[in-house]
Amino acid sequence: MTAGSRLGRWMFFGVIALITLWFVAALALPWLQRERSKPGRAFSEKVIGDALHPVIIRTPEGMALVDSGKKDAKGQAVMVACATCHDTRDPNYKIDQGEALQEFHKGLNYQHGSLTCLSCHNANDYNSLKKADGQSLEFSQSMQLCSQCHGPQFRDYQNGSHGGMTGHWDLRQGSRERNTCTDCHDPHHPKYPLVLPVFPPKPVIGEAILPVDQSHPH
Ligand code: HEC
Ligand code: HEC
Ligand code: HEC
Numbered sequence: 001m002t003a004g005s006r007l008g009r010w011m012f013f014g015v016i017a018l019i020t021l022w023f024v025a026a027l028a029l030p031w032l033q034r035e036r037s038k039p040g041r042a043f044s045e046k047v048i049g050d051a052l053h054p055v056i057i058r059t060p061e062g063m064a065l066v067d068s069g070k071k072d073a074k075g076q077a078v079m080v081a082c083a084t085c086h087d088t089r090d091p092n093y094k095i096d097q098g099e100a101l102q103e104f105h106k107g108l109n110y111q112h113g114s115l116t117c118l119s120c121h122n123a124n125d126y127n128s129l130k131k132a133d134g135q136s137l138e139f140s141q142s143m144q145l146c147s148q149c150h151g152p153q154f155r156d157y158q159n160g161s162h163g164g165m166t167g168h169w170d171l172r173q174g175s176r177e178r179n180t181c182t183d184c185h186d187p188h189h190p191k192y193p194l195v196l197p198v199f200p201p202k203p204v205i206g207e208a209i210l211p212v213d214q215s216h217p218h
């Protein structure tokens with residue numbers, strides 16, 4: 001046996017030994033450190049007290065404004081409050097579809113049962129909304145508006161099974177944030193847009209690719 005082939009064999013077994021050591025170490029190290037990664041400790045070093053953090057419900061933006069179509073000196077759109085025009089106009093209780101709007105608010109995408117505009121908007125003060133009992137309601141409180149007609153969904157929302165949430169499940173660890181109805185539903189066409197939950201299956205070679213309906217945003 002030559003010196004060269006002996007050296008070659010030593011190197012071969014040496015490399016095998018190194019690889020084996022590597023695997024053993026990869027298994028043994030976490031096992032040796034297992035005390036440090038007990039469940040519930042791995043991701044949070046915080047001491048959990050009994051105090052509960054708040055559940056924050058996002059509020060919609062305050063009063064709605066519309067683009068007047070005019071530009072100011074800096075070229076920015078001039079936004080106006082609703083009452084600017086509506087204080088001097090007679091309310092129209094009949095309008096219940098977007099197509100009926102010819103003078104202003106043209107092209108409003110509207111599809112909400114058979115509600116008229118003034119089922120929700122306050123004919124006595126267009127800067128606010130109106131509850132079923134006639135009381136005025138700030139735009140920022142629109143969840144109350146939705147809830148009076150959609151009791152089951154509001155109940156589900158309160159139970160946490162409708163409307164989603166982010167933040168902490170365990171309120172002792174941190175706060176939780178909840179959406180408001182209009183984060184997901186446009187009040188004027190509230191139907192939730194259709195979504196594609198998964199990528200469509202890849203077509204079999206030779207098969208026609210069906211067009212995906214892109215008319216709904218996401
Ligand atoms: C620049 C003037 C102007 C502003 C500002 C304005 N509107 Fe109007 N609005 C109109 C006109 C004009 C009509 C009637 C449109 C038609 O009948 O074709 C109208 C119609 C409406 C209607 C239908 C019922 C009715 O009384 O005619 C509602 C509801 C309404 N507006 C809500 C609002 C809200 C809410 C705002 C603020 C976010 C607002 N408007 C801002 C001019 C305005
Ligand atoms: C179900 C209640 C409801 C009905 C019905 C309704 N609105 Fe609204 N509208 C709202 C709410 C709530 C807002 C505040 C905007 C938001 O939170 O996204 C709003 C905002 C507006 C705005 C300002 C912002 C925007 O979207 O341009 C205008 C203008 C408006 N509505 C006009 C109308 C008109 C015209 C009708 C009837 C064709 C109508 N609304 C019917 C609830 C309603
Ligand atoms: C005055 C009562 C009333 C108010 C206020 C109201 N809705 Fe509705 N909503 C209805 C009616 C009626 C329907 C139609 C039900 C049907 O067709 O079965 C409807 C339908 C819906 C739908 C289902 C749409 C579809 O086509 O599947 C959603 C979502 C919805 N509303 C959300 C809202 C939200 C969000 C608000 C608050 C901005 C709101 N609603 C305020 C009465 C109301």
Ligand code: HEC
Nearest residue numbers: 143146147150153154157162163164179180181183184192
């Ligand atoms: C995180 C988004 C989100 C929020 C916030 C939300 N919804 Fe919905 N909502 C949905 C989705 C998604 C659907 C469609 C469910 C389906 O098609 O099965 C829906 C459906 C509805 C419907 C139609 C009936 C039904 O159950 O399918 C109504 C009415 C409704 N929501 C009312 C509300 C009200 C009132 C609020 C506020 C208290 C609210 N939603 C908040 C996402 C949301």
